Amino acid sequence: MIEVSRLTKCYMTHERGHTLREIAANLIRRPVREVRAVDGISFSVDRGEIVAFLGPNGAGKSTTLKMLTGVLHPTSGEASVMGMVPWRQRSAYVKRIGAVFGQKSQLLWDIPPIDAFYMNKAIYGVPEPAYRRTLDQLVELLDVGELIRKPTRQLSLGERMKCEFIMAMLHQPDLVFLDEPTIGLDMIAKERIRGFIADMNRQGVTFILTTHDLDDVEALARRAIVINRGEIVFDDELHVLRSRLGGRKAIRVTTETPLPDSPLPGVEIVRRTHALEADIEIDTAVLPLKRLIGELNDRYGIHDMSIEPLSIETVIKELYLGPVEQESAASTAGRSE
Numbered sequence: 001m002i003e004v005s006r007l008t009k010c011y012m013t014h015e016r017g018h019t020l021r022e023i024a025a026n027l028i029r030r031p032v033r034e035v036r037a038v039d040g041i042s043f044s045v046d047r048g049e050i051v052a053f054l055g056p057n058g059a060g061k062s063t064t065l066k067m068l069t070g071v072l073h074p075t076s077g078e079a080s081v082m083g084m085v086p087w088r089q090r091s092a093y094v095k096r097i098g099a100v101f102g103q104k105s106q107l108l109w110d111i112p113p114i115d116a117f118y119m120n121k122a123i124y125g126v127p128e129p130a131y132r133r134t135l136d137q138l139v140e141l142l143d144v145g146e147l148i149r150k151p152t153r154q155l156s157l158g159e160r161m162k163c164e165f166i167m168a169m170l171h172q173p174d175l176v177f178l179d180e181p182t183i184g185l186d187m188i189a190k191e192r193i194r195g196f197i198a199d200m201n202r203q204g205v206t207f208i209l210t211t212h213d214l215d216d217v218e219a220l221a222r223r224a225i226v227i228n229r230g231e232i233v234f235d236d237e238l239h240v241l242r243s244r245l246g247g248r249k250a251i252r253v254t255t256e257t258p259l260p261d262s263p264l265p266g267v268e269i270v271r272r273t274h275a276l277e278a279d280i281e282i283d284t285a286v287l288p289l290k291r292l293i294g295e296l297n298d299r300y301g302i303h304d305m306s307i308e309p310l311s312i313e314t315v316i317k318e319l320y321l322g323p324v325e326q327e328s329a330a331s332t333a334g335r336s337e
């Protein structure tokens with residue numbers, strides 16, 4: 001469905017002077033700096049997938065999405081989506097895709113969503129019977145019967161997001177780009193939206209999901225593409241990310257005497273939450289759990305303990321960090337909060 005090859009986007013930005021002399025010099029000539037936001041990325045996505053597209057702030061996610069939705073021309077490289085080049089065949093292309101941006105509404109504030117839906121029907125040229133059928137189905141699935149007749153400004157965030165989804169799905173797109181679709185929602189609303197995405201996916205819709213919410217990823221995606229500084233640093237199934245965690249476990253332990261900075265080999269203090277309480281991480285391949293409990297208890301006296309598997313967030317953070325940042329992150333571990 002999506003084939004991306006060596007896609008690159010460089011922005012040219014004007015350097016701003018800070019000192020008076022620099023500002024005066026800028027009046028005559030402003031130096032230009034190149035920002036390589038996306039640096040030769042290649043990947044493909046099959047029909048029916050939900051792919052999480054992840055990365056830290058400034059990694060190049062939005063720039064990639066803008067190119068794939070046809071809003072932005074790349075500096076170089078190619079993309080073919082459903083046989084079209086997004087930025088060259090925009091008008092035919094937008095009829096086949098949908099987009100939901102958690103931070104940007106596509107509805108109109110003062111009019112009810114139903115009127116905005118009707119406008120989209122006209123823009124996309126959706127025939128009346130197909131429009132009715134899809135609208136009825138979406139309204140029932142998202143349980144928004146009455147809401148769509150209220151002015152958008154009177155809706156709660158969760159209610160509005162449901163309507164944003166209807167707006168994006170009414171023309172029955174084959175591919176939908178989601179950018180932070182559950183941002184700001186409470187747990188119940190998040191669950192509803194996730195359920196809806198999974199339903200649509202079962203009906204054959206492909207989703208590209210950009211989010212900082214790793215619960216969205218765990219709930220929906222089987223595969224993740226991680227981008228950092230414009231380059232892809234991981235592209236595989238989520239279970240491969242999880243397997244990188246190996247036998248590592250996160251433990252919160254309260255002891256009778258304080259833990260030193262290196263309590264035992266294979267144990268890392270991630271955070272001290274209290275003088276006698278710390279979050280530690282262990283590698284059970286180096287130190288089996290049974291030995292950890294025995295030795296911690298003998299040396300420091302265990303008062304309380306809870307053990308959890310590490311979240312996928314940990315591996316992703318490690319992917320985000322380059323070797324230099326990993327070293328400095330390691331040197332700050334163990335500091336009190």
Ligand SMILES: Nc1ncnc2c1ncn2[C@@H]1O[C@H](COP(=O)(O)OP(=O)(O)OP(=O)(O)O)[C@@H](O)[C@H]1O
Nearest residue numbers: 011013035037055056057058059060061062063064
């Ligand atoms: N219009 C622009 N002009 C110049 N530089 C830009 C422009 N848009 C983005 N950038 C730069 O390109 C890089 C990638 O930005 P982008 O918005 O694609 O990142 P992102 O991964 O979406 O980040 P976030 O998670 O914060 O939204 C950043 O360094 C950003 O400052």
